[in-house]
Amino acid sequence: MSHADDRSGHRVSRIVMLGDSLTHFGNWPALLPDHDVLNFGVSGNTSQQLWERVEPPLQSAPDLVTVLIGTNDVGHADVPPREVVHNLERITAAASTVAPVLVQSLLPREPRHGQVLRALNDDYREVADRLGVSFLDLWPHFEDGRDGLRSELTTDGLHLSASGYRKWSGLLGPVLVGLLAAETMS
Template identity: 35%
Template sequence: MQIALWLVSLLTNVLLLTAFFIFVAKRGGLAYLSKKLQQVSHPDPNEDFSHVPFYVHRLSQFELLAIKPSDIVLLGDSLTNEGEWAEFLSASVKNRAISGDTTAGLLQRLEPIVQAKPHKVFLMIGINDIIRGVRIEQIVQNYTTILTRFRTDSPSTRVYVQSLLPVGDRRYCQKMRSTILEVNQVLPTLAQQFDYQYIDLYPQFTNPQGGLDPQYSQDELHLNGKAYDRWRQLIQEFVVS
């Protein structure tokens, strides 16, 4: 009887460990595991995205698509990436956002955009920094570097600093919301220092509880058509002016 239990327990061990190894192996094996562990323990503010196919693929598209001095460039993460902005706004709006991007990631791919000297730039980035646990000081420092690059190397570009948007009530904890609000408190002052326009979108997307209004999202983070239409309304005057 005892031996039977022993065997069941061992067999379960073997099965579960096998499942675990298959799961890890399918995602890239030890490299995946060590990366995951590292992400949890020490979020790297300079993490590179060279092992994220979507990121690399999208960046390689950008390299082939020119930005004209009359263009309006949108910079950011999935919230911007997933919008069909050229249709919502105008054909001169170029989507240069990449899902998953962080302030550090944007900094590393910023040079060709600054060099193209676009007419206007709309910026919204930082939610992935917060999800990864990057410190606020680091986020603000990266923002400062981004804005400095435009101010110095493309002084005629008008940069619009957009607030971070709210996330939902359930999936994301209160701590994440308070961090978003902390970043949003710094951004207007920062924009003003560079003489750039700040656009506060946050209160336009909240429900009475202060989270992302469910009418705008099915996953408490990403946005639906109604949200993009609202966002469009809120920035249109700055796009056309």
């Protein structure tokens, strides 16, 4: 299913991006210009809050849904990891009823959260495998060797700089193309 025409008249795929401030602050139409990107990132959102608002974005007829959520659960809300994983599983299951889904790993933030974030990323990968959706491990591309976010990719140890968003979109773009191509062939 394609939605919008690019400047040359070709149909482009609609990508729905679900997340928190990391998603919200990305200029995704500029970062992923070959797609019709709908940014449903909300700054400060936890996984429970995303679960509570997931239906309207899924009604926008996406060709693919990306999910990156959970850093606020760990850093601000002290949500138990099993609850974060449960919420991710519910969000992913709901999204997979309308389109292919790409679950993305959590990014590093303050090193004191590294152990919990790494464990959640392992759980996220297991959820993706169990539900038959794709998983993109962003962690090794952003981690500074001490469980923190690489300084050149962040503005404050949590949020991404322009370089961080370019890095993310450089990893994400080819995966989206591959997933969308596979979907059109099936």
